[in-house]
Amino acid sequence: MREIKKAVLAYSGGLDTSVILKWLQDTYQCEVITFTADLGQGEELEPARVKALQLGIKKKNIFIDDLREEFVRDFVFPMFRCNTVYEGEYLLGTSIARPLIAKRLIDIAKKTGADAISHGATGKGNDQVRFELGAYALMPNIKVIAPWREWDLLSREKLMAYAEKHGIPVEMKHKKGGSPYSMDANLLHISYEGRHLENPAAEAEESMWRWTVSPEKAPNKAEYIDLEFKQGDLVAINGKKMEAHELLASLNQIGGKHGIGRLDLVENRYVGMKSRGCYETPGGTILLRAHRAIESITLDREVTHLKDDLMPRYASLIYNGYWWSPERLALQSLIDHTQQTVNGWVRLKLYKGNVIVVGRDSKNDSLFDSTIATFEDDAGAYNQKDAHGFIRLNALRLRIAANRANRKG
Amino acid sequence: MREIKKAVLAYSGGLDTSVILKWLQDTYQCEVITFTADLGQGEELEPARVKALQLGIKKKNIFIDDLREEFVRDFVFPMFRCNTVYEGEYLLGTSIARPLIAKRLIDIAKKTGADAISHGATGKGNDQVRFELGAYALMPNIKVIAPWREWDLLSREKLMAYAEKHGIPVEMKHKKGGSPYSMDANLLHISYEGRHLENPAAEAEESMWRWTVSPEKAPNKAEYIDLEFKQGDLVAINGKKMEAHELLASLNQIGGKHGIGRLDLVENRYVGMKSRGCYETPGGTILLRAHRAIESITLDREVTHLKDDLMPRYASLIYNGYWWSPERLALQSLIDHTQQTVNGWVRLKLYKGNVIVVGRDSKNDSLFDSTIATFEDDAGAYNQKDAHGFIRLNALRLRIAANRANRKG
């Protein structure tokens, strides 16, 4: 058993992390510091403080932070600058929150002189990797306690027994078997895994979804919205400027109302297994379409293609927990560099699950030149004869190869 | 002026290619062979024969081919094996038809001893490039006549005047100004460009769309369909096996009914300009989602990521007209190699523009292993403790770098 003096625990106030809290105290005989973050998950945080106090945590050792603005401004928005999607579908809602939590855990560890961090992620998932890679990258000698990989409380019954034995309050819902899903929420998304979803052939139950209405229940009338971008980031909705986290919350509200952003997929985890997950990302789904649309008129073709080529790699880095790696920072420097001209607005039509781009423009940064593209008379802006040489030289290597093939018969 | 003996013309029977037909005869004094293809564009082909005869083409010089099965089986399906999308949005409906037309033009040229081909694509677009690169790759010394780059009939008025002067019948719609859009259709899609669309800020008119109803007008009740895949290709819908082109036609019909597959975007043409296009790809939109879903349980993670990394390049090759290039063939060999295990079925829910994956399974080829992924007791299938070493070694280089940063202060 390692010697631990002080451990900072990512603490939600729920049953699992409360058991962990107690288990840390018992097992390592160490001082425990709790850290609870508001990432926009939509839960009250004060109950976590109360519970931590009940479990014997000193007042000065309880950290409760509103990280919503930092989360959206410094994590979500930079990621969307790259139109980031993992495996063609997943918008990385859980993945992008983990590095911020890792950062705060380490900040608090440094501030309080703690020598360890702890978290409630299991040994099968991606989150353990994301927390720990982040922590190691920011404080290389930090000790990490991952109770799910260490203890023997591997069944729900054992966990509940431990809770009762140690006087940890257990809510009624847990006694009844708990949620049928493992969930995670923040301003970007809410996710569902496990239980009923473990058969990928079976449709998810309608009752599972929490943030969005079904397309069927969405309004029968479409809604138009205008999104304004500055250097690749959303800055206003329908002309109203807001802080980053307010913008995303607002998009979530609008998207949720219109049944936008549900996703049901099987993804490949970094630890080597396939896993089925369902996600609701209403605001992110809107943002992704809109960002691509504003780039479509403001970004050079080859820069667009370079970004497209690098995107899956960037997405995997984030999915796998390498936000704080030098390669992510290098890619980010390229991505951010390209966004200087990504300014303008996009008009979207939202209707029963659909996000439809209907218009886009940029006052100063459009590369769309209708005088060139027009099917009408272009007054010499483009010389069609140039296409002849363009094609002939691009065809040259193909013609030489065809001649070879002909020679060989 | 080059000397041309015989030219094979890609002939639609419409006004433009009829004028070209006449212009070729007049300008080059050459024998003209017409080639008209059924790619599922939904137009009668016999009128093209009649018109060609009227314009003096010999019976033996009129080629009318039903290429629908070849088109879907050998072009569309191979492309969908790669989940191919250009610039994050466009499903390449026009691009993928051009290499087949190029191939048939050259086949006919070889058969008839023609020394030239001709087409009606303008000097501003991608299609000229696709036709001509294909032709050169298949017959390196073929001569290419691209009238729009050569003649002076650059306005609609001049074109009509030429038609009337040479006794080419002009339909009433052309006299009235013609379609407000430049359109192209085949079994995969119908596209709209030009005129009203040349302002990318303005919404397309509802009346433009021809293949799909609007999501608003789509049925109020969702429809479920089951798609079955074999080696990456669709082989049956709702248990009914059909030929490739019948499958796609069927998906188009279902998708169109549910308002699926409309797209409005600004794309980057190979010739260097941005252009706004609207597309309806109902069947393709469904197929893309389903193919990704069946791959999600049957394809290895790293193979998936390799394909994702190569996809934009493969898409650009097709968009730019390099179907018949050696690099496309090399990529195709990789892609096809990966599809051996892509067998199984996908269940989709279609509703007012939405294509929702609700289930997927594979009898023999699933890599989804719920005994490993489960949140419940896995009976030792996965040892959570392994994650410790996995993370520690993946973190090692990050920790060494962090130590360096600390040393430097």
Added chain:
Amino acid sequence: MREIKKAVLAYSGGLDTSVILKWLQDTYQCEVITFTADLGQGEELEPARVKALQLGIKKKNIFIDDLREEFVRDFVFPMFRCNTVYEGEYLLGTSIARPLIAKRLIDIAKKTGADAISHGATGKGNDQVRFELGAYALMPNIKVIAPWREWDLLSREKLMAYAEKHGIPVEMKHKKGGSPYSMDANLLHISYEGRHLENPAAEAEESMWRWTVSPEKAPNKAEYIDLEFKQGDLVAINGKKMEAHELLASLNQIGGKHGIGRLDLVENRYVGMKSRGCYETPGGTILLRAHRAIESITLDREVTHLKDDLMPRYASLIYNGYWWSPERLALQSLIDHTQQTVNGWVRLKLYKGNVIVVGRDSKNDSLFDSTIATFEDDAGAYNQKDAHGFIRLNALRLRIAANRANRKG
């Protein structure tokens, strides 16, 4: 302690694997099968048989295989088809042998009904990963015993003490402290790591190198050789056809004589650390240059670039031990597809460490067309005016962007 019935040990006959042999018997009380391979490392194998017998291995449990032809034909040559180099320098001599050893270990395990394999690689290196990933990919439930990660014989003194206690003969060289390097050899290379090399600032001692003379000691007269390739593989030297392993052995002999193929570098291991290694790859160094040269006239430009773009990924796969992965196989299918036309010969001048390409040609597959490239009159093979349109259209997007920049001032 896991239960092991029978273990196949990769056995060199040296001190370390002899100690492992004994330790396996003692620790797991299991039957041990030894496997010793001739990969061209230049050592007698019969002493390994004698030693195994001395250590109590049954005759039928001793496997000694000559794998030289399989090694070069099915592993080395396929790898060279991709001009494979790790981190710009390393020719992967050790990496490429490991998957073959893994394959034979599993073949023998299946044949003999063994439930485990064992090897002498340490817990810090890449070889453990390569052996074990290969074994798991070929037999998913095989047990792996990696003594260096399990036992406590972590110092040379403890190892020697164990050997003496168990009657394992210790050669004089070990008593004297053993080689100052950790070495590995096969037909492709010999490698040196550890000890004197652990300071990357210090020059390796001249006495370390075993396969090549120093450039200074190489002949004062250059030697010319002609290499013939068929479908990307070397098939003859100076007109003499030989088996694959004979060809490589011959190149090693020639290269070694001329001081070719020494390398001193710091590489990044898969387990996360940097490590300094010295390598001698005389034949491989010659082969790499020659293969690139024959490709330079027989391979299309874009295929060449596609291969160049994928090469580092392919190299990392091999370096990291993923030879038997589906993504390596997918890449290999692309690479092999491209080699159909890589036929012809290359002339090289070898002199004191230099491999100088002086000529290359291909009877049927050259894409070099001097009638086009010539600075002299080309009789119309190439129309210089075509370059105008080629440049104009390639410049179009740059000009549009420059106009934007000018507008913005």
Added chain:
Amino acid sequence: MREIKKAVLAYSGGLDTSVILKWLQDTYQCEVITFTADLGQGEELEPARVKALQLGIKKKNIFIDDLREEFVRDFVFPMFRCNTVYEGEYLLGTSIARPLIAKRLIDIAKKTGADAISHGATGKGNDQVRFELGAYALMPNIKVIAPWREWDLLSREKLMAYAEKHGIPVEMKHKKGGSPYSMDANLLHISYEGRHLENPAAEAEESMWRWTVSPEKAPNKAEYIDLEFKQGDLVAINGKKMEAHELLASLNQIGGKHGIGRLDLVENRYVGMKSRGCYETPGGTILLRAHRAIESITLDREVTHLKDDLMPRYASLIYNGYWWSPERLALQSLIDHTQQTVNGWVRLKLYKGNVIVVGRDSKNDSLFDSTIATFEDDAGAYNQKDAHGFIRLNALRLRIAANRANRKG
């Protein structure tokens, strides 16, 4: 014929550009401005001034610039930060000089109010593309006059006749048939193309090479040099700090003496043909090896691999003339970002054509940690047991796939 008022000509003072100068005056009746640059090609520039005056250029219209420092500092060094090599071999000596010339041509055009530029590159090569793409990117409406694509002086005889008719002095060497090669030189390299080299099967003549002695004629004694790097750029040789262009000139002198940097290859031109070229790049060859070596201890593994993956693309951009494109700038921002820690020194041994890395170190930025890598006791710096979990989880997907294969039999 376009109307041209003033044209800036890239003028070497040689026969070809002198004929162009006269031809421009005659053909376009325009004012000609000459621009002659010192890029370290090793030729006197004052004769170019004298000749321009003789041909009637006004004094104020003659621009002669020493661009050596700008060339090496802002073009060569940034390119070497990426270890840039085209098609595995070529160090881009010509390619990297062209964008600087394009920039100066445009600078002078803007300063003098010229509306056109002109150059002496032929219609078959890459240089026309590089000059013109650069020019268009920097001044979108500039007119470009490429006489070799316009005039009919396509044979040497016609050129000489024109020269004599217009009183352009022709040196004796031209009368005798001129150099047997087309050459280009600057501080990075000298290149040879054409004539005797047009048969890629034939060895280049020894008499061709100008900058380096043959390895045979190089000193019999090796020379050691120490190169110091700061943020990826060479800053000192053997402890002596110099300006960028002095450093490269010094490396050229040392490398040339030791027979370093000759290259004979067949490359793929952007205009579609293969071409055989010979190059001498003594300093660049040394610099490339040294830069890789200093990166090997100061750069993170994944950053190294990211750069390796992007390098061929970056190299193609430069080769094809896209230095002034937004995608090159985006890649450069990534590359430069990575070089912050590339500080330290490299020791090289130079001997008869060989550049041998013998040592490398970095005071503050080394990531090499011998306490981890050591084969000796590491005092717990690395826990070998971690490798078990690392391998097990990396193997998981391979094992699941193998199970599938076994099931299918």
